[in-house]
Amino acid sequence: MRINLGDVFTEPFKIVGKNPAMLIPVFIGIILTLLFDVVRFMGPLANLVSSIIIGITTMFFIAWITILFDQYKKGEEIDLKKSFSQINQLLLEIIVLSIVVGFLISLGTLAYVIPGLILALFLIFSPCALVIDKLSVTDSLKKSYSFVFKGENFLQIFLLLLVIFLLGMIPIVGLYLSIILEYILLPYIYVEYSK
Known part of the structure; x- marks a missing residue:
C-alpha cells in the first residue's frame, strides 16, 4: 500500500488523542534525550557515550510505540504494562x-555524509520490523530496506524525514518537535503500511 502523507500527518495524532497513554513513552524518551544531551558537553568521551545511549533509547522508544500502534490497529486496548513487557523481552x-x-550510519557518514544519510533512510524502520514482524536483527534491517522501496514509498518517506x-x-524547541514526530509518525507508518 502506498503511503499517503496527508493521512500520516493527521491520523496518528487522532489515535494518540483518543489514547493519551501513548504519549507516556514519547515524553520519557524526550526527557532521557534532554538529560543525555546535557551530558554531551562534559567532554569527548561523554559525547560518545551520550550518543550511543541516545541511539539505543531512541530505538527502544520507537519499538515500544510501534507495539502500542499495533495494539490499536488490532482493536486491543492500549496497555502500557503489556507493551513494556513485550519490549523488555x-x-x-x-x-x-x-x-x-x-555503526553502519557512522561508517556511511565518514564516507562523505551522503551514504550515511541514505543508510539512515533505509534502516529507519528496523526497530519497527523487529517488534512487529518478530524478526532477527539482520532480517529487520532487510525488511526496513525493502519497506522503504516497496510500493513506491521512497519519496514519501524521504519527504517525511526531510520535514522532521x-x-x-x-x-531550542526544534529538536523536541522532531523527536515527537519521529516517535509518533514512524511507528504509525510501519504499522499502517507495512502489510
Missing part, C-alpha cells in the same frame, strides 16, 4: 540493532 535485540545501525529534519533546525 526484546531489549538485547534492540541494543544490538541500535549498535549495528549506529527541518523542524529539528528550529532553535
Whole structure:
C-alpha cells in the first residue's frame, strides 16, 4: 500500500488523542534525550557515550510505540504494562540493532555524509520490523530496506524525514518537535503500511 502523507500527518495524532497513554513513552524518551544531551558537553568521551545511549533509547522508544500502534490497529486496548513487557523481552535485540545501525550510519557518514544519510533512510524502520514482524536483527534491517522501496514509498518517506529534519533546525524547541514526530509518525507508518 502506498503511503499517503496527508493521512500520516493527521491520523496518528487522532489515535494518540483518543489514547493519551501513548504519549507516556514519547515524553520519557524526550526527557532521557534532554538529560543525555546535557551530558554531551562534559567532554569527548561523554559525547560518545551520550550518543550511543541516545541511539539505543531512541530505538527502544520507537519499538515500544510501534507495539502500542499495533495494539490499536488490532482493536486491543492500549496497555502500557503489556507493551513494556513485550519490549523488555526484546531489549538485547534492540541494543544490538541500535549498535549495528549506529555503526553502519557512522561508517556511511565518514564516507562523505551522503551514504550515511541514505543508510539512515533505509534502516529507519528496523526497530519497527523487529517488534512487529518478530524478526532477527539482520532480517529487520532487510525488511526496513525493502519497506522503504516497496510500493513506491521512497519519496514519501524521504519527504517525511526531510520535514522532521527541518523542524529539528528550529532553535531550542526544534529538536523536541522532531523527536515527537519521529516517535509518533514512524511507528504509525510501519504499522499502517507495512502489510
